[in-house]
Amino acid sequence: MWTVAAVAVVFLIIGAMVETVSFLLWVAPILLVGAVLLFFMSRSGGRRIP
Template sequence: MKKIMWAVAAAAVVFLIVGGTVDALEFLLWLAPVLLIVAVLLFFLSRSGGHRIP
């Protein structure tokens, strides 16, 4: 769970660093689905409570 949270935090740092440049817009649009997948995984892991999801 903490690894996924660190991944979300790292993605946020990347957004912060490259968000100020105009050329980074395409990179942020590519990274957005990856961040969405991480958020969905975090939701399912927190919902399962450490048990296997059927």
């Protein structure tokens, strides 16, 4: 009985981690694109080419 309970707890933790990782896989590219856009906007904002 304790073995089944321990396995259930381990599966619960692994399931939560996989769900979190899949969420981060959706959020990370969005944050990366935003960071690249902000980087280019800050670089080109101060200089004007005649």
